[in-house]
Amino acid sequence: MASDDNSSRWVRVEHDGKPCFGRVEGDRIALIEGAPWEDGTATGASLPLEGTQLLAPVVPPTFYACGINYAGHARTASAEFGKTLESFWPKAPEVGYRAQSAIIGHAQPIVLPADAPPNVQAEGELAVVIGKRASRVSEAEALDHVFGYTICNDVSQREWQFADRTFWRAKNADTFKPMGPWMVTGLDLDSLVTRVFVNDEQVEQFATNNMLFGVARYIATMTQYITLVPGDVIIMGTDGHAPRIQPGDQIAIEIEGIGTLSNPVVRAA
């Protein structure tokens, strides 16, 4: 069972010219005041789920990224970069950052910059959404501070990632962080399976929770130094081989129990 009886799905949409959270109820989106980790009072308004453009389900105040967090990806990435496995193997749950500016929603295009070299890859990742302020929490308490989960494609331009000092354009160029389609609460992490598809062909599959350092371990470690606040997002890394993507492709990341984040790839004019 991927989710318990209290599982719910939450989207973010534009309504009356403003972003608005909503709860998915059957084939409708019931809009709420504020954020779902706050009161979440229904406004009474609703929209059809089908045909409504979904925004990224959350815009994190701070956007954290775990980097290498699966054995298989440590192996393939170290080989691809011509480095030793040891240099890629994380010794501790040290978190990095991604940029709010790069986020797009489900179905929005990933736009490759006109001068981006050819090796752009998709990375299918579980995205943890914080629901309750967390400072110096234990591993046992950590998951109580999670609101729910969504999916992120940590799109990466490898030539830039290798050559630049930072990940500014390699991982944070505009549109390089698709997120969505929605947030799901009440999940059992051990039941999740991640699958990556390029043009409907499955190119990767892994047990989502088969991480080197799990969600609770990351939160417990981070919050010894950093206060997490509601809406913060942590993307948990990818496993195996990240497929190359190119203009014209349709990239889908499915996490069983959450849903499917799908985005077309185009080249900037």
Place this chain on the structure above:
Amino acid sequence: MASDDNSSRWVRVEHDGKPCFGRVEGDRIALIEGAPWEDGTATGASLPLEGTQLLAPVVPPTFYACGINYAGHARTASAEFGKTLESFWPKAPEVGYRAQSAIIGHAQPIVLPADAPPNVQAEGELAVVIGKRASRVSEAEALDHVFGYTICNDVSQREWQFADRTFWRAKNADTFKPMGPWMVTGLDLDSLVTRVFVNDEQVEQFATNNMLFGVARYIATMTQYITLVPGDVIIMGTDGHAPRIQPGDQIAIEIEGIGTLSNPVVRAA
């Protein structure tokens, strides 16, 4: 002359339990609706400047950092880390990130984590606040997209910075990014002088605009790949030697033409 006739000063304060922007007019703060780069309609309410706690003057959607951006700091930092100067000398304006979670305002304490090793340093930096959406702008147009400037202390724990894979706790532990006291518009960058004081003793002074890559060059380069939005902040790096700080110290960063950001240092319990 550090500022033109249209120069104005903007703070952020708590009012009626919510953060609110205000314009400094003499010894009063005139509160406004929304942000100063929007309409900025006065609410009619005002507060005394003296005695009102100032919040960080802006909370950036994305918080950018230039890293090494002055010749003198490239020299001292490369020596301190035991690296070649060449490895520290930036070849291009590649931007990094800092975390919203680490930001505090003027006069709020910098809290050193209980287990932080001794070598914590202050870095006095110019902080650029974006006022107008910027995508693919030229160097000539870049400064038209700047709202104003404030001051940031890029507090850095060097042992962690050297040992960790990322800057998560070295530069982004809670309270490690003091910012303020206010934003100032209409500045002439060439007139600015940065001074760093530890307990009222001046330990560093440099021409603020003596950067390896200037503000306009950074914005022009970044916006070829990244869209900057109002409220985004770019901290521009520090020059010379970054002084060590310890509990009990009072650290002040003055930028002539902007003001003085001052924060006490304490140790976490």
